[in-house]
Amino acid sequence: MDEELHERVREVIASVPAGTVATYGDVAALAGAPSPRMIGRILSEDGHDLPWHRILRANGTPAPHLVHRQLELLRAEGVLARGQKVDLRTYRWHPEP
DNA sequence: GTTGTGACTCCAT
DNA sequence: CATGGAGCCACAA
Numbered sequence: 001m002d003e004e005l006h007e008r009v010r011e012v013i014a015s016v017p018a019g020t021v022a023t024y025g026d027v028a029a030l031a032g033a034p035s036p037r038m039i040g041r042i043l044s045e046d047g048h049d050l051p052w053h054r055i056l057r058a059n060g061t062p063a064p065h066l067v068h069r070q071l072e073l074l075r076a077e078g079v080l081a082r083g084q085k086v087d088l089r090t091y092r093w094h095p096e097p
Numbered sequence: 098g099t100t101g102t103g104a105c106t107c108c109a110t
Numbered sequence: 111c112a113t114g115g116a117g118c119c120a121c122a123a
Contacts (some may be wrong), residue, residue: 024105035118040104052104065102070104 009033009042016054019078020093021086023058030095060088 008031008032016022024036033039040063043052053073061084062070071081079091 025107028105033119036105037103037119038105041120044104047104055104057104058106066104080103 005031005033005038006042006046008037010046010050013039013043013047013050013052013055015095016051016093017038018051018054019073019091020091021054021056021079021088021091023056023088024092025058027055054093056086056088062086 009027012027012031022030023033024039027033027039028036031039035094039055043050043055053062053070053076056070060081063066068082071084071086074081074086079086081087
């Protein structure tokens with residue numbers, strides 16, 4: 001049944017609309033993942049098809065080696081970042097009922 | 098079986 | 111803002 005979790009995570013990430021971002025914790029919670037760490041691992045292996053650039057850390061900063069990449073892609077979608085930090089308060093994705 | 102590492106988060110100092 | 115400890119799961123050696 002862990003495959004479903006895998007699918008769920010992918011689905012949640014794919015559900016994040018352009019111009020918005022989500023945190024690892026949010027994705028983990030929405031997908032029912034056991035821990036936010038799994039999100040990173042899944043992205044690292046199966047994130048090639050997913051908008052992984054819309055996934056940020058809890059403080060609004062992307063992962064260390066992708067920082068530049070993330071911010072550039074996000075900027076292309078209209079998500080402006082201040083230095084390395086994105087305004088989660090403004091761009092954080094809010095799932096609709 | 099343990100140990101170390103990782104695209105993590107939270108809280109205390 | 112920096113640092114450290116605790117919690118968490120998966121995988122390689």
